[in-house]
Amino acid sequence: MDNALKTLADCIENPRPLRTSRDCLTGIVRSKAASGEELFPDIFGLDHEKRRCLEILAGGRGVLLTGEYGVAKTDLARHIVDLLNELFVREPLLYVERCPVQEDPALLVDYIVKGEGCGVLPCPICRKMIADAEGDYTTIGVGTRHHLVEGAGFSRVQGGGDVLPEEIIGTYNLLKLSEIGDPFDPRVFEPGKIGQASRGVLFVDEIGKLPETAQHALIQAAQEYIVTPSKSRETFPVDFLLVATTNPVDEEYICGAVRDRLVSLSIPLVSFDDELHIVRKELGRIQPAVYLPELYLSLAVATVRALRSDERLELGPRASINAAFIARSSALFEGRSMVSFCNIKEGIFTAILGKALYEDKQDVERAVQDAFPSIGPYLQKHIEGVDLERILRKYCGDGEVNAQTLKEHIAGSDNDELSRFAGWAYHNETIHKFRMYEVLAEYLSAYHRGCPSGELHGRP
Ligand SMILES: Nc1ncnc2c1ncn2[C@@H]1O[C@H](COP(=O)(O)OP(=O)(O)OP(=O)(O)O)[C@@H](O)[C@H]1O
Numbered sequence: 327m328d329n330a331l332k333t334l335a336d337c338i339e340n341p342r343p344l345r346t347s348r349d350c351l352t353g354i355v356r357s358k359a360a361s362g363e364e365l366f367p368d369i370f371g372l373d374h375e376k377r378r379c380l381e382i383l384a385g386g387r388g389v390l391l392t393g394e395y396g397v398a399k400t401d402l403a404r405h406i407v408d409l410l411n412e413l414f415v416r417e418p419l420l421y422v423e424r425c426p427v428q429e430d431p432a433l434l435v436d437y438i439v440k441g442e443g444c445g446v447l448p449c450p451i452c453r454k455m456i457a458d459a460e461g462d463y464t465t466i467g468v469g470t471r472h473h474l475v476e477g478a479g480f481s482r483v484q485g486g487g488d489v490l491p492e493e494i495i496g497t498y499n500l501l502k503l504s505e506i507g508d509p510f511d512p513r514v515f516e517p518g519k520i521g522q523a524s525r526g527v528l529f530v531d532e533i534g535k536l537p538e539t540a541q542h543a544l545i546q547a548a549q550e551y552i553v554t555p556s557k558s559r560e561t562f563p564v565d566f567l568l569v570a571t572t573n574p575v576d577e578e579y580i581c582g583a584v585r586d587r588l589v590s591l592s593i594p595l596v597s598f599d600d601e602l603h604i605v606r607k608e609l610g611r612i613q614p615a616v617y618l619p620e621l622y623l624s625l626a627v628a629t630v631r632a633l634r635s636d637e638r639l640e641l642g643p644r645a646s647i648n649a650a651f652i653a654r655s656s657a658l659f660e661g662r663s664m665v666s667f668c669n670i671k672e673g674i675f676t677a678i679l680g681k682a683l684y685e686d687k688q689d690v691e692r693a694v695q696d697a698f699p700s701i702g703p704y705l706q707k708h709i710e711g712v713d714l715e716r717i718l719r720k721y722c723g724d725g726e727v728n729a730q731t732l733k734e735h736i737a738g739s740d741n742d743e744l745s746r747f748a749g750w751a752y753h754n755e756t757i758h759k760f761r762m763y764e765v766l767a768e769y770l771s772a773y774h775r776g777c778p779s780g781e782l783h784g785r786p
């Protein structure tokens with residue numbers, strides 16, 4: 327049916343209720359809940375926070391996400407846009423084509439029927455189009471949108487001292503006005519971030535870093551659902567979900583009035599297992615794929631977490647992600663498609679030291695060394711029920727650990743130590759089974775080099 331709605335005249339013939347961004351959010355959450363689908367499958371943990379965030383927004387309030395660096399505040403905001411887009415793919419967003427704040431045609435229909443007594447007064451540009459149409463509403467185009475895009479249903483304000491209120495609330499371009507001469511021409515009005523966000527999401531990153539004037543400009547629109555651009559007395563109806571973020575250190579710079587009008591939600595650090603998921607997800611995004619053995623991944627996350635209480639470092643999940651990324655590059659430089667122990671050690675040290683100030687570097691390096699486990703015992707502890715030392719003695723007697731040799735031995739043996747090791751790897755690693763032997767060989771050679779007894783193969 328939506329395809330048939332090309333002009334305002336079609337919308338008058340097929341009246342539809344007004345659909346706000348809150349209604350849309352509620353609609354998609356309900357439909358996903360009914361089908362048992364995850365709301366944000368790419369955001370791990372934070373079950374309560376994800377739900378509360380949506381409850382606040384659907385309740386018509388702006389949400390202020392607070393939390394340490396890298397806890398997915400920005401990511402959460404982005405996913406809200408994705409969530410709405412899931413709905414719009416199925417039920418497109420209808421908007422008035424030349425309206426600078428992409429109003430819902432239902433709002434114009436209501437105005438045509440009820441005049442000034444309507445619920446929400448359309449913007450001056452739409453009212454002018456209606457007046458000019460003289461009853462022939464086929465002249466007013468209606469568009470359909472399947473995706474909110476930056477500038478149309480999504481906009482982002484990055485907190486900073488130089489953001490001007492008019493960038494947020496929009497303004498009249500007086501130069502264009504003098505050229506065109508018609509104040510109601512859509513080209514004369516520059517909608518600003520709020521106008522661009524209308525019908526979707528306005529994301530304000532680091533709201534505490536905005537000047538007070540800009541903070542106030544935001545909040546009036548969020549509260550009254552109208553915006554009055556600078557150099558104008560006209561008001562534009564706007565309808566958006568406001569998602570703001572702040573780091574705890576900047577919280578005190580958020581004006582009281584602004585804070586009072588937002589509902590704040592603190593986003594905690596996730597569990598160890600969820601942090602593993604996060605790193606895996608991020609690594610999975612980049613090509614060429616390089617495999618990070620699971621025990622090296624957990625080594626990176628465990629080391630980062632062990633040092634997380636060190637206030638000099640601010641080690642959020644990004645530090646774990648960085649460790650994995652640096653390890654990956656290190657492997658690629660060596661022409662490998664699997665991260666070795668040396669690669670991950672390099673990644674962990676570089677990522678953590680990269681968070682230290684120059685004056686703290688040496689001290690932090692010692693702290694990482696202390697937190698970094700001895701790899702031999704570490705591997706043996708996590709590869710339960712398998713005696714790595716026995717495998718080394720039996721199959722790698724000459725000191726060479728070779729994936730091909732291991733594969734041949736496994737084919738010829740049954741249920742000994744080596745096949746138990748392979749069984750462990752099948753359960754715990756996520757690499758394709760054809761390459762499992764490479765993982766076994768990697769662990770064995772790392773164990774060999776970091777062997778606690780120091781006796782093996784005459785190594786000191
Ligand atoms: N719970 C999580 N689930 C999935 N990914 C996560 C999670 N937490 C963090 N990440 C990932 O970590 C990275 C940092 O997240 P993001 O940029 O959203 O953090 P932030 O809270 O906005 O950080 P900052 O305070 O520095 O702005 C992103 O790549 C994000 O995908």
Ligand SMILES: [Mg+2]
Nearest residue numbers: 399400531571
């Ligand atoms: Mg962020």
Ligand SMILES: [Zn+2]
Nearest residue numbers: 425429449452
């Ligand atoms: Zn309009």
